[in-house]
Each structure stands twice: as C-alpha cells, then as structure tokens.
Amino acid sequence: MSKIRILAIAPDGFGVGKYRILDPFKYIGDNYSDEFHVDIAFNTEPTNDFFKNYDIVVFHSFIHQTSHESNIERINYLKSQGIKVIMDIDDYWSVDQRHPLFHHMKADELPRKKMELMQASDYVTTTTEVFANTIKTKAGVKNVLIFPNAVNPAESQFQPNPTKSDKIRFGWLGGSTHLFDLELLENGISIITNNYDNVQFYLCGFDLRGSVTEINPDTKEKRNRAILPMETVWYRYEQIFTDNYKSVDKEYKDFLLKFVEEEYDIRNNKYVRIWTQPVGKYASNYNNFDVSLAPLYPSMFNANKSQLKVIEAVFHKKALIASETLPYTLDLIHALNEGKLNDKGNALLVSENRNHKQWQQHMKRLIDNPNMIEDLGNRLYETVKDKYSLVNVSRDRVQFLKSIL
16 A cells, blocks of 8 residues: 655744644654655645645645635645645634734734635644634534644653752743733732742743834834834733842842843842743743743633643643633643642632632642642643643544545
8 A cells, every 4th residue: 555645834843833733744754654655844836746746735824825815726726636635723713902913914814814724625623622613613614623732752842850949930931922811920920929038930932033113104114123122022021020120139130121141140039031942942941940820811812722831831740820711621620629629630720800819829829838839740740641642642643644535
C-alpha cells in the first residue's frame, strides 16, 4: 500500500503554527513514516502542479498568502481532484470590542472569510468540544473533529527542572492580547504584595517590539515609528504586577524603567520581569515559579479558546489558580468545596463575581500552606497528562486521516 501524502500548511512558526500544524504533523511524519509522507510548508505556489501529488491538504488560516478568493478557488480545485481539504482553526472568528484586533478584523471582514473557508473545506479540526459545537451551530459545518493542543513530553522545554527559592513565586506567561484578563489580578496582587514579604510575581514574555502609525492631521500622511516602551501593553502589565511599581524599591524601579535586557539581582524584590523567548524555549519559564496564574474574563471569544495555559501548567506540574470559566472548566475541578478541601480537585478556581477577593484568598491559602502547591501540581498532572500528550493526540489524528481516504 502506498503512503498517504499530506501537505500541512502552517501560518507561522510561532504559537499557533507550532501547536496546530508544525508539532502534530512533524510528529506524524517522523513516527508514522511507514504510512504517511508529510511535507510542511509556510507558503505554497499558486499552481495546480504544486498540489498534484498529495492526498490531503491541511491548512490553518490560509493555503495561499494572497486573496481570500484565491484560497476559496484553491479549495474547490483540490476537492475537484479528489484531494481532501482540512481546515484547522483554534480561535473563534469574531472578537468583541475589548480585543486589540477588533477593528482590524472588522475592517478586513475576517469573520465572514473564516466562515467561508470552513464551509468550503471537507473537514474542520479544532481544539475543544465547546468550539466544535460553536462551529457546527454558527458556521453550519457538520464535519468537525477535535484534536486538542498537545505537548510532546520529550520536548526539553516541557521537562520540569524547577529553580529553588525561599519565596512563594506566582507567575503568568502569555502575549500582548491579555490586558483585560490580567486586570482581574490587579487587586489580588496589590493585597498580597502589601501583606507578605516571602512572595514574588513573575511576568514572562515581556516584549517591546512593535510600531505605531501616526497620521498628520493636516496632510493625512501616515508615518510608522517604533513603539515607545511606555506605550506598550507590557508596561501596563508591569504596573499590574508591581502594584504600580510600589512593590519594588526605587533602585529596582529605576532599572526596570530603563527597559534594558540586563541582569539584576532580584532576590530581595517582589517582582521579576522575564523577557520574551523563542517558541521553542518559552515554556522553560515555568521552572522559575511555583504557582501559575490563569485569569480569563468571560466572553464568547475566550470560551472558545483552547486550554493552553492549563496544558503548559500540567507538564510542569504547577499548581494553578484559574478563572472558573470556559475553557478552563473543561479540565479543572475546584480543590475547595464550601471552604473545605476537595480530594478530587486539581486547581483553585476564581468565580466571575468574586474576582475582587478570591485571587488574593487563593494565593494566601497557598502561601500559608506551601505543601498544597506540590499536591495540586501533581494532581493536575495525573488527571489530564494523557489527554494532552502529543503521543496520544497524534494516534487519534492518524486514525482520522486514514479514515477519510
């Protein structure tokens, strides 16, 4: 029997590209080579011959980096040749006005285009049961399969090697679109830093790259310039994590406001800035703290996200304090039941109407009961590690890929 030939098209080499295309299809190509030949591309030639030797084309976001119409035409051509087309999608196609990409997505009609790509494809793959049901009901797509984001346990950045400290360290790791999520922590961090000396807060992923477009009010001429550090969302993040810089001494504050990537002795300070790292190393940051924080404000967009914050914490065996909202509640069970410990719980959850007090209450509980940190981390790992192992998810994906031919 000849091998099944797959072309997997990644949108980038970063988070989305890594978890949705690069990792899963490289794993299949390496570990199921008797049955599959896998090619991975970041862009494709706009010619029919480029695709003629493939049985399946999988893409996330686009096949061609050209017009939407050319992508629809390509999908229809591939289907006419008997080539199966699978679109992968990991985020809801419409965002609310709080999201920084709201105006861009609206102007470019991205919600409509995403739906049309899904409707044109033979199959759609996504991350959670919640999002799969949303795709079926709102986009009218029937053939929707669930393959969650998954971690290869052999990948070095997901092998725990925690650093030692005499402090209880709370950390968050993420990107530039989470301001409304992190604002949920503001009151809790302020209370903890003002009442405890044996704590540190880690902000990981600090990134000042970017540009600003300025428009001359008289000539309407546009000019791009590098964004200033205090114009970035990361400066606002840092204000949240430092209680507006009140939790650090003056010398350290002056150093932070230089915005330079230089070493500093942080042992006596309650805040640590960790600069952004490549996608192949970023998760190693979990080794620097003891408790992972996962705030998430409830919205349609967030409810349909994947549980990547949970997955990252799982493989580093970190205790997790998270918002009690989808998608986190797909896996997380509150470790408290009416104030008493719940033996089946694997995380501490913050209810939507108690953000003003429960973040600091849960942090305080772990500070006062440090043994609970290790217990929660181990319990979280044992309850969901198999579900999000790339080994297991790839096995299921292979069965699906074989079945559609």
